Amino acid sequence: DGGITQSPKYLFRKEGQNVTLSCEQNLNHDAMYWYRQDPGQGLRLIYYSQIVNDFQKGDIAEGYSVSREKKESFPLTVTSAQKNPTAFYLCASSEPGQGDKDTQYFGPGTRLTVL
């Protein structure tokens, strides 16, 4: 089955540590996205990538980093510079273009808790 996988589902981190969240898709989509979700705030865009080896900052990129070395993978690193990293992180992908191709499909999410 085609889809998006995220791992781990739950992640605990001590303050001052970097941590990397995995996102893999087998939908053959060019574009991938990372969102952060906090209660009552909806989804906010962290980073996005429209093609391999290229990515751009979203609305809240500070304290985060990404790489896009392969089409199917878009890992997100939450660095110690992120002041409030506890949140639910969602990865999505889409096939850029017009109309139906702009629909974003989401993975199951990773819940990060900083202890």
Added chain:
Amino acid sequence: AQSVTQLDSQVPVFEEAPVELRCNYSSSVSVYLFWYVQYPNQGLQLLLKYLSGSTLVKGINGFEAEFNKSQTSFHLRKPSVHISDTAEYFCAVSFNSGGYQKVTFGTGTKLQVIP
């Protein structure tokens, strides 16, 4: 700037009753419109989308939405809800921003179906 407003943060409704979840948007350019559903600790699942054509859009799980350009609304409706519809619902708009199709999400509406 484009924005999405979901005025109701929570909507309680009795089982088998009809429900309407409201979504209004603001945009100076043409947009695509989406509704997603999120069950606890899961990713977002696409319910339905409006790209063009008929303003009444039917989606999964018996939901439908009507695009009203003059009122800039895209309200979600279901004639008879079930306990399993208890979830959070997100409205989203997609528009072209510098060659990139940017998606803005509303803050979500929690639907609570009461037995």
